[in-house]
Amino acid sequence: MKQSKIYSSNRAPGNGSLPNTSPKIERLKRLDIVTLFPAMFEGPMSESLLGRAGKRGIIDIRTHNLRDWSASDRHRTIDDRPYGGGPGMVIQVEPIYRALRTLKVQGAKFFGKKKKPHVIYLSPQGRVLTQAHAASLSKRPWIILVCGHYEGIDERALSLIDEEVSIGDYVLTGGELPAMVLADVVVRLVPGVVKEAGSLAEESFQDGHLDYPHFTRPAVWKGKRVPAVLLSGDHAAIRKWRTAQAILATRKKRPELLTRRKR
């Protein structure tokens, strides 16, 4: 079965051993992405933090072409017209079933039979992704992302899915971009992926508010000065200023985050 494995190409597809980490630590170790367009993932995955997480052996990320599990070998068809009529095509349940069945067998070689993948279908009908949700996903050892296209998937395939996730209240042409977004958000929260842990602790949404403003050289640019406190070397004062600025920025740009937090 052909697979597009993005990282560590020297390993046999599906049979590789786990990245060299303790099995006791609950964190994402393997991410499988089932898609009709594996090539879409090559650029972002190899150029970004996701690529580095793969190359450094922290997470095994693999893409899989859903057409490999077509019920018709000759045409590699995976979709059909909707019952009841209407526009577009619907992805059939059988290829999704076969894909998940195969990946579960492959994953069992990784994790042992007991470990079940957390299967996510990217869809505008899902729960909208938040930083807190991403943080909980980053603790799941094995995630499978299923990307839809066309008019969606046969409703019966939802029985094979653990949760539907949306990246926002708008409709994209497919689940690939949402899968990349989800992968990026989740993978960077896995311990060891982002080198400076402080950069995670202090960023936007971490505490229910936005990030504080950042400045770098020059200290004066076209008459605009960097706030004096940041040049003072007084770390306590800097911390206080940053906390106040984060709250101010949230009140100005995203006030609903502050009211949501109180609930």
Ligand code: ADE
């Ligand atoms: N597929 C199409 N639109 C989507 C969205 N907003 N989120 C997740 N998957 C999608």
